[in-house]
Amino acid sequence: MHVAIAAFAFAPALAIGSFLNVVAARLPEHRSIVHPRSACQSCHTELRWQDNIPIVSYFALGGRCRSCGEQFSLRYPLVELTTALLVAGCFLRFGLSGEAFVGAFFVAVLVVLSAIDIEHRILPDKIVLPAFGIVLLANIAIFPDRTLEWILAALGASLFLFLALLAYPRGMGMGDVKLALLLGAALGKAVTVGMMIGMLSAVGLGALLMMQHGLSARKMAIPFGPFLAFGAIVAYFAGDTILDAYTGTFM
Numbered sequence: 050m051h052v053a054i055a056a057f058a059f060a061p062a063l064a065i066g067s068f069l070n071v072v073a074a075r076l077p078e079h080r081s082i083v084h085p086r087s088a089c090q091s092c093h094t095e096l097r098w099q100d101n102i103p104i105v106s107y108f109a110l111g112g113r114c115r116s117c118g119e120q121f122s123l124r125y126p127l128v129e130l131t132t133a134l135l136v137a138g139c140f141l142r143f144g145l146s147g148e149a150f151v152g153a154f155f156v157a158v159l160v161v162l163s164a165i166d167i168e169h170r171i172l173p174d175k176i177v178l179p180a181f182g183i184v185l186l187a188n189i190a191i192f193p194d195r196t197l198e199w200i201l202a203a204l205g206a207s208l209f210l211f212l213a214l215l216a217y218p219r220g221m222g223m224g225d226v227k228l229a230l231l232l233g234a235a236l237g238k239a240v241t242v243g244m245m246i247g248m249l250s251a252v253g254l255g256a257l258l259m260m261q262h263g264l265s266a267r268k269m270a271i272p273f274g275p276f277l278a279f280g281a282i283v284a285y286f287a288g289d290t291i292l293d294a295y296t297g298t299f300m
């Protein structure tokens with residue numbers, strides 16, 4: 050375990066989470082992510098530096114704008130905290146290594162994609178495709194003897210979701226098919242575990258909604274991206290263990 054490195058990564062990771070909030074708010078609206086400074090969406094007052102500290106400021110201000118009192122979305126501290134925990138988790142697991150940096154990049158991309166998908170029901174190509182290229186090349190560079198695995202996992206996962214999309218067009222979109230490329234390139238053979246957990250958790254939540262709201266729940270559009278992201282994160286940290294246990298039990 051690499052507790053010291055993980056602890057050291059936590060604060061910068063919170064700052065990355067803060068940046069992901071800016072990306073999630075602005076990229077779908079085609080606004081610049083570097084300019085202007087963050088401002089209240091309601092009264093447009095620019096945030097002071099002390100009101101822009103990840104997590105701390107949100108709770109110090111009671112989740113409200115200092116100028117107009119508008120409630121800020123709970124998404125902000127949630128994205129920051131989730132990013133920080135997952136990035137620190139990568140360094141805890143893999144130490145100060147190339148693998149940890151690729152993992153940190155991968156989980157950060159999954160967080161921002163989930164935030165965007167929940168709010169806008171899209172998985173922007175502008176994020177998914179470059180991230181796929183970066184993760185694939187980085188994994189090939191770090192583990193050249195697994196090159197075929199990264200490529201086949203990416204293509205296989207994507208093809209699988211594409212066929213699922215043809216069979217059940219209402220459940221997902223082409224964004225999910227492209228996201229599967231990224232998941233395969235990042236997870237290799239463990240992508241099977243990630244996709245399985247993602248689909249089971251989506252079906253599970255669907256069943257829960259049906260029990261609560263009856264058949265009207267069928268009309269609720271639930272974005273599939275966050276479930277795939279959730280499954281991928283479980284698979285990223287525990288996929289090999291799960292695969293070994295499975296093959297040990299059934300093969």
Ligand SMILES: [Zn+2]
Pocket residue numbers: 089090091092093094114115116117118119
């Ligand atoms: Zn305001």
